[in-house]
Amino acid sequence: MSDLKAIIKEKLGNGIDAFLCLKSEEGSVMPVLIADENSPDLEKVVAGDCRYPLAGIIAALLREYPSKRFAVMVRGCDERALIELCKLEQVDLERVVMVGLACTPEEARACGCARPYPREVALGEKVEASPSREVIEKLESLPEKERLEWWKGQFRRCVKCYGCRNICPMCFCKDCALEDPHLVEPGVIPPEFPAFHVIRALDMAGRCIDCGLCEEACPVGILLRSLYRKMQEIVEQKLGYLPGVNPQDRNPLTFLD
Amino acid sequence: MVKEEAKNTEEVRILAFLCNWCSYAGADLAGVSRLQYPANVLDVRVMCTGTISPYFVVKAFQEGVDGVLIAACHIGDCHYLKGNYMTAKRFQVLREALKFLGLEEERLRLEYVSAAEGEKYAEVMRSFTDEVKALGPSPLRKRAPVKGVGA
Numbered sequence: 149m150s151d152l153k154a155i156i157k158e159k160l161g162n163g164i165d166a167f168l169c170l171k172s173e174e175g176s177v178m179p180v181l182i183a184d185e186n187s188p189d190l191e192k193v194v195a196g197d198c199r200y201p202l203a204g205i206i207a208a209l210l211r212e213y214p215s216k217r218f219a220v221m222v223r224g225c226d227e228r229a230l231i232e233l234c235k236l237e238q239v240d241l242e243r244v245v246m247v248g249l250a251c252t253p254e255e256a257r258a259c260g261c262a263r264p265y266p267r268e269v270a271l272g273e274k275v276e277a278s279p280s281r282e283v284i285e286k287l288e289s290l291p292e293k294e295r296l297e298w299w300k301g302q303f304r305r306c307v308k309c310y311g312c313r314n315i316c317p318m319c320f321c322k323d324c325a326l327e328d329p330h331l332v333e334p335g336v337i338p339p340e341f342p343a344f345h346v347i348r349a350l351d352m353a354g355r356c357i358d359c360g361l362c363e364e365a366c367p368v369g370i371l372l373r374s375l376y377r378k379m380q381e382i383v384e385q386k387l388g389y390l391p392g393v394n395p396q397d398r399n400p401l402t403f404l405d
Numbered sequence: 406m407v408k409e410e411a412k413n414t415e416e417v418r419i420l421a422f423l424c425n426w427c428s429y430a431g432a433d434l435a436g437v438s439r440l441q442y443p444a445n446v447l448d449v450r451v452m453c454t455g456t457i458s459p460y461f462v463v464k465a466f467q468e469g470v471d472g473v474l475i476a477a478c479h480i481g482d483c484h485y486l487k488g489n490y491m492t493a494k495r496f497q498v499l500r501e502a503l504k505f506l507g508l509e510e511e512r513l514r515l516e517y518v519s520a521a522e523g524e525k526y527a528e529v530m531r532s533f534t535d536e537v538k539a540l541g542p543s544p545l546r547k548r549a550p551v552k553g554v555g556a
Contacts (some may be wrong), residue, residue, distance in 0.1 A: 209413055287505070295508025296544055331460055342506060342545065343460075343467045353498050357484045375505075382501040387494060404487050 169221035170196035201317035203229030219245040225359035228268040228392025229317040283374040305368040306338040312362035353379040357392040417471040426484040428476035434523030442530035455488025469546040472537035
């Protein structure tokens with residue numbers, strides 16, 4: 149990734165204190181923060197064929213270093229996450245420079261998000277993709293009882309690892325409702341339906357940016373993304389809001405306008 | 406067929422969240438006016454319907470209630486100016502979400518009842534209880550209700 153290397157050098161020379169991207173080391177791709185032009189990590193930077201919640205890492209970095217400026221390599225999903233986190237006052241976009249990376253056609257197809265590229269693309273070629281509504285459509289065609297059984301069957305597999313919440317770039321609360329003993333009884337596995345998963349789904353309404361990391365992280369393969377995508381559709385239909393797209397739009401579930 | 410009939414006559418339990426300033430006073434008026442309405446409802450008085458987290462509704466369904474009613478002030482009449490605007494927005498999202506998960510959407514209802522509408526309160530309780538009775542016990546109910554409770 150010589151292009152990426154050149155961009156990192158350019159940014160570090162232009163008032164950016166550190167650059168967050170991915171590196172490949174001994175066959176593993178992992179996030180790396182490069183603060184020095186002569187860093188040996190510079191030779192290892194890659195676009196990466198796997199993803200990390202970089203927006204969440206940036207939020208943590210901004211909190212940790214209140215006077216520093218950062219640049220970050222963003223895919224479409226990372227950019228949406230940063231925009232939405234800015235609206236939720238978790239990220240100060242004045243201190244973040246985004247370097248856009250478009251997903252390759254293979255990545256875009258495998259992931260299936262609606263916009264696999266950021267607004268400004270610096271690396272890669274923009275490709276269009278269409279998200280699959282297969283699971284949602286199948287469920288909507290079922291009668292209510294069967295739909296309930298289908299979801300119960302999905303959530304019965306849950307091992308309550310909190311992986312979906314921990315990986316989610318949009319989850320940042322210090323006190324999580326999923327750990328509130330009044331809402332979710334501690335020590336009960338699988339967690340009772342519907343509280344655990346529906347509470348998370350409701351929190352994702354007007355917030356989920358459809359990065360799909362939750363479903364990737366889930367060790368038992370619960371089709372979480374279909375649920376959160378449906379929440380996104382509901383908020384769009386009922387309240388006319390799509391998270392992470394327009395920095396000027398305000399979240400109707402957070403603000404009264 | 407017999408089973409269906411038995412289901413429909415079983416007592417249902419309804420949880421009603423009532424706003425302190427309008428709907429609770431409306432319920433009070435229904436009471437002092439001696440209006441008849443079914444006793445299946447258990448009410449929870451809240452300062453404003455805007456304080457009702459959707460989590461509470463989800464939790465109520467998990468605990469096995471058959472229907473949840475949220476009774477708010479009329480739009481524009483909120484004691485805290487815009488609390489019920491938020492309720493109205495959240496309600497739409499919550500109702501659709503529950504529907505997608507396979508719970509009948511009729512089990513969740515939002516009504517606007519003012520302090521002067523005792524008759525409306527009784528009517529809402531009658532119609533909502535009938536509706537929930539027609540649907541039968543919630544599929545999320547864990548155990549059979551204890552006879553005589555809430556009935």
